[in-house]
Amino acid sequence: xIRALLFDLxxxxxxxxTGLETGVAQRMNQFVAELLGMQVHEAMKYRRExxxxxGTTLEWLMREKGFxxxxxxxxxxxxxxxxxxxxxxxxxxxxxNEIPLPKAVLTNAPMDHARRILEKxxxxxxxxxxxDIWFNNLLGKPNRDAYLRVLKSAxxxxxxxxxxxxxxxxxxxxxxxxxxxxxxxxxxxxPDLPCKRITTIYELAAVLDEMGISA
Ligand SMILES: [Mg+2]
Numbered sequence: 001x002i003r004a005l006l007f008d009l010x011x012x013x014x015x016x017x018t019g020l021e022t023g024v025a026q027r028m029n030q031f032v033a034e035l036l037g038m039q040v041h042e043a044m045k046y047r048r049e050x051x052x053x054x055g056t057t058l059e060w061l062m063r064e065k066g067f068x069x070x071x072x073x074x075x076x077x078x079x080x081x082x083x084x085x086x087x088x089x090x091x092x093x094x095x096x097n098e099i100p101l102p103k104a105v106l107t108n109a110p111m112d113h114a115r116r117i118l119e120k121x122x123x124x125x126x127x128x129x130x131x132d133i134w135f136n137n138l139l140g141k142p143n144r145d146a147y148l149r150v151l152k153s154a155x156x157x158x159x160x161x162x163x164x165x166x167x168x169x170x171x172x173x174x175x176x177x178x179x180x181x182x183x184x185x186x187x188x189x190x191p192d193l194p195c196k197r198i199t200t201i202y203e204l205a206a207v208l209d210e211m212g213i214s215a
Contacts, residue, residue, distance in 0.1 A: 002101065002180065002213055004156040005204075007127075008141075008165035009107040009114055012184050013092065013201055014121060016166070018085045027077040028057050035067065055140050056108050062138070070138060078113040088122035095205050096126040101213065104129040104154045106147070106163075108140035129154045141165070142173025164204065168193055182207065 007013060011021050033043035051060035058074075061067035096103060104127055107114050111132040118124035131153065136146040151158055163174040163181040168190055174181045175195060182204075183190060185197045198207060 001160055002162045002208065002211055003160040004154070004162070005099065005101050005103045006147075006150070006154075006156065006161050006163045007103065007105050008163075008167070008170065008184075009105050009117060010109060011166040011186070012164055013105075013123070014086055014089065014117070015200065016186050020082065020085050020117075023082060023085075024077055027079075031073060031076050032057070032061070035061070036065070055142055055146075056133070058133075058138065059140075074110045074113070078109065078116075082113070083116045083120040086117065086120045088120070090122070092121065092201060093123050093126065095202060096123060099205060099208060099213070101208075102128045102154070102156070104131065104150065104156065106131045106141065106150045108133050110134060141167075141170040144173065144177055147174055147177055147179070162208075164198075164201070171195060 010024070014020065029040050029044040029047060032038070032047045033040045036043065038046065047057055050064065051057045054060040054063065058070055061073070062070070105114060105118070109132060111130065111134065114130050114132055115124065118130065131150040133140045136143070136149060140146045151161060158177060158179045161179060163171070163179055164184060165171050165181070166184040166186065168183060171181045171183045182196045182198055183193060184199070184201060186199050188199065190197070196207065198204060
């Protein structure tokens with residue numbers, strides 16, 4: 001029985017077609033290029049390969065490159081105004097408000113970014129909690145403690161909490177713990193993954209309806 005919802009933020013609660021996350025990824029590549037003295041195109045490839053075993057690029061830089069300035073990293077990749085490409089989403093707001101379950105957000109981004117995005121989408125008050133990367137001591141998804149710490153704080157039970165994220169490795173982390181999860185696979189990139197998939201967040205109400213949770 002699903003009794004709560006736990007959402008990823010970026011590219012899950014808004015479409016990747018907004019380009020917001022593309023901008024974040026470009027700034028990550030630029031940051032890594034400057035930090036490691038590379039060209040941006042080299043840094044892009046290097047980051048993609050090297051950061052893979054880690055939950056985030058920041059985790060990789062801190063563990064492997066002796067990087068110690070997470071605040072500087074976050075303010076570079078999440079500048080003021082980054083949310084300019086988003087619009088208030090009244091359809092999403094209505095859908096969330098009609099789903100009679102408590103909802104929280106678990107993001108590997110910092111709180112400034114999360115607040116900015118949720119406020120711009122006009123859905124900030126739809127959630128009982130928003131948990132950022134600092135809440136998880138900079139060790140976010142897919143580390144098991146990241147999920148468990150958030151569930152505990154929100155008062156949610158793993159087996160009863162549906163997790164929705166657009167990255168397979170974060171969805172897998174939750175499923176491996178024993179929780180139910182859905183992959184938001186906007187461009188149908190992962191048809192072979194053995195989990196429930198949706199292409200837009202607006203499909204969530206119908207999925208819950210199928211599971212017997214009606215708005
Ligand atoms: Mg995401």
